[in-house]
Amino acid sequence: MEHYEWTVTSEHASDRIDKFLTAMDEGWSRTQVQLWIKDEHVKVNDVKIKSNYKVNEGDVISLTIPEAEELEITAEDIPLDVVYEDEDVIVINKPRGMVVHPAPGHYSGTLVNALMHHCKDLSGINGVIRPGIVHRIDKDTSGLIMVAKNDHAHESLVNQLKAKTTRRLYKAIVHGIIPHEHGTIDAPIGRDKKDRQSMTVTEENSRDAVTHFTVLETFSKYTYVQCELETGRTHQIRVHMKYIGYPLAGDPKYGPKKKTLDINGQALHAAVLGFVHPKTGEDMLFEASLPEDMELLLQQLRSV
Template identity: 50%
Template sequence: MHLENGIVLNVETEDEGKRLDIYLSDHIKDYSRNSIKKLINDENIKVNNFFVKASYKVKPKDNVEIIFPTTTEIAIEPQNIPLDIVYEDDDIIVINKPKGMVVHPAPGNYRDTLVNALLYYTPSLSQINGSLRPGIVHRIDKDTSGLLVVAKTDTAHIKLAQELKEHNITRKYRALTEGVIKEDCGRIDEPIGRHPIDRKRMAVVSKNGKRAITHYKVLERFDKNTLIEAKLETGRTHQIRVHMEHIGHPIVGDPVYGYRKQKFNLKGQLLHAKELSFLHPITNVPLKFKCNLPEDFLKIINILRVK
């Protein structure tokens, strides 16, 4: 639920027992744990209409109300950044995001994002997620390229968000992994949460994680690598990257979850959101989009094929 200058979260069973600050850092991606503690200490957060400490252990059905101080509102500057628009109508835009572009502004990074480019391109973007994330229904990582859908109206945004929640949006990726995967296909069903030590990383965790399911299919095997198709059933932060590392086949070029010594001079992981399918939020017409692999990805594939 969204307020005029905040949000309300309802604690689910899988989050039971988490400290309030940890719970919120898991659910509010743009705020660090220290920033969240400040919000708590400044009495900008209530649980069941009461102010509590950061150490409060959340319980299922707790009502957590977060008010973001208006003084933190920053006017996001429209920037003339080229966009690769795959499809557009009065309700949605489908974009092929390049590697290296952050999807939306966040503290410390208010320029050169997809949102900056969108604001220059069109004034028509949904306001469901506030001024920092207009139109943004779902995200892909900075160094992951590929397709994502943007909502131009609040009605379209709400319906797309519901489709996403009900796993009715199909997202298929291409990834080049380290090592040779023996199985032709597989299903990874492992919970993902914040790394217990390094809070900037995600990890497969035994507690305080959310269920995450990734399906993968081998497309091509090389001497020491595998090209796969990965299909998301859920949409956790860094899900494919974390799951592939977990099974011993991290994605080539991944600076966080990949090998320390990389054999290719890459800037970021070879992970590309190649296919996106969903029902149009207004007309209910089935839509399916595909885009080609970016040049750096194709270059490495071609190198591996001639070895």
């Protein structure tokens, strides 16, 4: 059980209590904070309050975070598109719509649930919720993801990600016609202060983020691009392409409010994945063809 206490300064006077608390730690979402308030884990001057309470200068705010309940994640017989597998690593071509690991609202039907049925040996470094998971791709992004089957492989793959030696190429359809054949977006990404569930380009509480892009094909109102990640920040390609004025087609969070192309989620696919094998030292490179929905979109755009 963790306990925190703050005294409100003039800088935060009149802020809602839930907004104040999310500003105290970028890892706390507004939804999580509101649950803590509802369950009376938050008090102001030793008195329980509601999420819409506006703090005053001098208020003493206390938060006691309860011990996390140990969740039992169950193995589920869900078909997997296994691109490669040995005793150390497994590479999966994840379909659009599948969540990578269990989280509030998604405790079943995830890639982890499927992996636990497919193979009994997964690294335990990330605990019960994320066994074997060394990196993620968004629920509505399809494509290649590597998974560690033991702790040695896990540490090796994570170190390669940190050293920026892995290769990760994505294919995407974006709004607008990009006039440059190649480009690099070097812009730090952090949590959006106005929307804690979103990321944005910002200098404040951010981490460096670099995306290289190449134009593959242009259409009347869209561009088909390849993006290579140098870093791997949350929603990086989606945030970066929006930042330069070419948001991903179908992106419900960072794209236009009005739905344009007929695709369930952002038109983004992790097409190429490369890394050094944790045990053999061999260079491994895998490719996954575009999913049917993106291929269909490209055919439609070419016919216009």
